[in-house]
Amino acid sequence: MGTKVSEVMTDRPRAVTADTTIREAARLMGEEDVGALPIVGDAARLVGIVTDRDIAVRAIGRGLDPEQTSVGQIASSEVYALTPDDDLDEALQTMARAQVRRVPVVVRENELVGMVSQADIARAGKDKNTGEVVEAISRPRRGPRIVGETGGDDSGEYSGSTSEKARRDQPRDVS
Numbered sequence: 001m002g003t004k005v006s007e008v009m010t011d012r013p014r015a016v017t018a019d020t021t022i023r024e025a026a027r028l029m030g031e032e033d034v035g036a037l038p039i040v041g042d043a044a045r046l047v048g049i050v051t052d053r054d055i056a057v058r059a060i061g062r063g064l065d066p067e068q069t070s071v072g073q074i075a076s077s078e079v080y081a082l083t084p085d086d087d088l089d090e091a092l093q094t095m096a097r098a099q100v101r102r103v104p105v106v107v108r109e110n111e112l113v114g115m116v117s118q119a120d121i122a123r124a125g126k127d128k129n130t131g132e133v134v135e136a137i138s139r140p141r142r143g144p145r146i147v148g149e150t151g152g153d154d155s156g157e158y159s160g161s162t163s164e165k166a167r168r169d170q171p172r173d174v175s
Contacts, residue, residue, distance in 0.1 A: 004084065005114075006105075008121060013112070017040060029055075036101075049104060079104065081104045101118040
């Protein structure tokens with residue numbers, strides 16, 4: 001591919017500190033139209049990342065008070081980062097292995113300088129490999145998706161037959 005992360009990343013992303021409330025983080029995500037906010041400490045050093053999924057699953061799903069719960073309490077514990085000089089192929093491989101759609105970009109001593117998303121890379125990449133790796137990042141997890149009674153899926157997400165659903169949920173080979 002040859003393109004560097006620095007060519008497609010968002011510069012100067014909005015970031016929060018570990019003591020930011022999840023309500024404020026959610027408000028900022030809406031304002032910025034993003035699904036993740038890096039968490040920084042002193043000297044803009046990356047210390048974590050909080051995603052919309054973290055807020056939904058780890059906070060709201062557990063009944064935590066959004067005014068009293070900080071992002072530091074629910075943030076993803078494992079953070080993957082890239083550098084501006086990383087090649088987009090390397091970035092895609094990192095994202096696919098980690099099954100993440102957004103990655104902070106850091107320099108020197110873990111200083112946050114940007115964010116790169118699956119969409120940024122997809123827009124920059126035109127080749128088949130890019131599409132296959134982006135698809136691998138977004139591959140749904142395996143297993144049943146049962147809500148409510150065991151008689152069926154009450155989520156309303158899928159209305160096709162069982163065989164159509166099974167075909168749709170089959171893992172795809174991207175090698």
